[in-house]
Amino acid sequence: MSDPTMDRTFHVAMFPWLAIGHMTPFLHLGNNLAARGHRVSFYLPKKALSLLQDHNSHPDLITFHVFKVPHVDGLPPGTETASDIPISDTSLLVAAMDRTRDQFESSLLETRPDFVFYDVAHWVPMVARPLGIKAICYKVVAASSIAIALVPARKVVPGMLLTEKELAEVPPGYPSRTVVLHGGEARSLQFVSMPFGEGITFYERTTAAMRESDALAIRTCRELEGNFCNYISEQYGKPVFLTGPVLPFPSTSETSEEQWISRLSQFETGSVIFCAFGSQYILEIDQFQELLLGIEATERPFLVSLKPPNGAASVEEAFPPGFGERTKGRGTVTGGWVPQPQILRHKSVGCFVSHCGFGSMWESLMCESQLVLVPHLGDQILNARLLAEELRVAVEVDRTEHGLFSKESMRKAIESVMDPDGEVGKTVRKNHARWRETLTATNFMSDYVDEFVRNLRSILRPHA
Incomplete structure (x- = not known):
């Protein structure tokens, strides 16, 4: 006798962390689920609604639920997303998110979804479980980062900062000896034992969110990170469902990108260096000028x-002396938004200098540009290690022991990957082409989402 839960559509609630870099991939997944007939209730603050509503490809099936972010002392009035504050205030925003629990619970009582997807809100399973809702902890960062920093084998002691030596050591059983942290870079992971909300650290919150879930989901693929996903599954004793990259569909709008495409089209194929560091990476002025x-x-x-x-x-105010005059007609520097996916697809772009955030990492793997990495935060550094040392598809800019790069190290890294005759350029180009072929193969992404849907249905099956 067939199981009816394996055929019916289901209803998913999504409650992502209040950062555009988290909400956006949640919505990309929501669009993929809605394309298959499933309903999505997406929870977000009002300020994020204006940024995301145009990316809702299925408004008949995806409903936005706007909630109020309570004020927490120390946050600027009106703060709703991570883009509104410096990184140092993130713990306060987490505390504000936690205070939305009553709003979220009341809404779940009304909507009664089959699943709720969450990441930072570790209390979601406690709200969902009494209502018979399956709680899926959906991580939109690299599995390699989770596996090195956020597994029980790490043995973080509450209230104590991990030392640089402890952070540099991989946890027992970690499936790679290549992806490691060098020297003072380990300090970038100290955030895992720092406060992240009221009376809880980042490590405690994240491991609780994963431990209390019915299943884990990760925005990755087994071809790239299968060994790390298996390690996470073993560490938590839970199934790990993979969604694949779930990147957005190519834009059909030309109005927002026309000026950039027109500008790029005046240059030869593969000649342009494109550099973008995301919405939260702010350089010191000396490093900005060196770059x-x-x-x-x-x-x-x-x-x-x-x-x-x-x-x-x-x-413009921060330009090195004479920079604007010397590069007029050859280069553009903007402090505003640019359509990164469309730019990376342009034939004139030959090198992508990236901070190696997880979204940019996927986009870079699927484009034809050569890759230069300038990571800043902990997960970006781990992403860079994966690309540069494990997959050997990119070059990371050399830095001093204090984490600084120079104009010369920047120039050398770019020229090493763009030189078609150099050994470095040949190696990264060959490896990158192989991975791009894999990731852009017909039905690669859609097959992952189909499998993800089957995995979700499997845990809805009634018990005998």
């Missing part, structure tokens, strides 16, 4: 999208 001078020294055309550095009101 620009390093790109200038390549004598290639460029498009740089960076936030103004600390202490500057605009990118």
